[in-house]
Amino acid sequence: MDPISPKRQRWSLTAEAFEILLARLSPDREEAALLFEEHRRYLLTLLTYAGAWDAERLADIALDRAAKRLGGGEEIENLRAWLRGAARMVLLESHTELRRETSAAAAAAQSMNELRSGAEADYALLDECLEELTPPNRRVIERYYQAGGRSLLTARRALAEELGISSENLRTRALRLRKLLENCLQKRRGSVD
Numbered sequence: 362m363d364p365i366s367p368k369r370q371r372w373s374l375t376a377e378a379f380e381i382l383l384a385r386l387s388p389d390r391e392e393a394a395l396l397f398e399e400h401r402r403y404l405l406t407l408l409t410y411a412g413a414w415d416a417e418r419l420a421d422i423a424l425d426r427a428a429k430r431l432g433g434g435e436e437i438e439n440l441r442a443w444l445r446g447a448a449r450m451v452l453l454e455s456h457t458e459l460r461r462e463t464s465a466a467a468a469a470a471q472s473m474n475e476l477r478s479g480a481e482a483d484y485a486l487l488d489e490c491l492e493e494l495t496p497p498n499r500r501v502i503e504r505y506y507q508a509g510g511r512s513l514l515t516a517r518r519a520l521a522e523e524l525g526i527s528s529e530n531l532r533t534r535a536l537r538l539r540k541l542l543e544n545c546l547q548k549r550r551g552s553v554d
Contacts (some may be wrong), residue, residue: 374425378432382424385431385440400424400441404448413452423447483546490545498538505535 383393386400404420413419426447430437437443491499501524508516521531 374428375432378428381431382428385437397424400444403441404444407445407448408452411449411452413455415455419448419451419455422451426451483550486546486549487542489549490542493545494538494541501531502535502538502542505531505538 383390383397386396387393401420401424404423405416408416408419423444427437427440427444491502494502501520504520505517511519517531518528521528524531526534
């Protein structure tokens with residue numbers, strides 16, 4: 362999760378911008394590196410105490426933003442204060458994005474529960490409709506759609522032989538029975554709504 366809106370392309374730290382940031386920290390390269398690490402630890406501490414679960418990534422984003430500003434020619438008088446404010450903004454953005462993702466996940470879970478309960482209701486209605494069929498027709502439609510450990514085609518051929526009809530006649534009978542079941546389900550759904 363990137364705390365920056367997916368609509369905006371995230372700026373990537375360039376070597377030039379990083380060099381400008383280091384030069385801003387100190388003209389001495391070693392001292393600049395030490396100060397950079399000090400600022401990074403400071404941001405990590407702030408973000409960790411603020412409850413960021415990904416403090417390292419957020420600290421890096423705040424530092425990237427400072428490098429971008431400095432690389433763009435902006436003057437930052439008090440870099441430590443500016444970084445503190447940037448870290449706060451990055452943290453708020455990450456919380457906003459997390460809330461969005463959480464609410465989207467909750468909505469998806471609710472939709473799945475509604476679909477599942479709708480499917481369970483349909484199964485109950487289907488059982489009622491199957492009970493309305495004569496026992497031989499109920500056995501035909503149930504066996505037509507169940508393979509019983511064999512391929513569906515083999516199971517259907519065996520059923521047609523058992524009934525003494527052609528595979529084509531079995532298919533026609535199954536389609537008629539299925540249409541009866543679909544009509545029954547439509548009626549029962551209409552009476553439930």
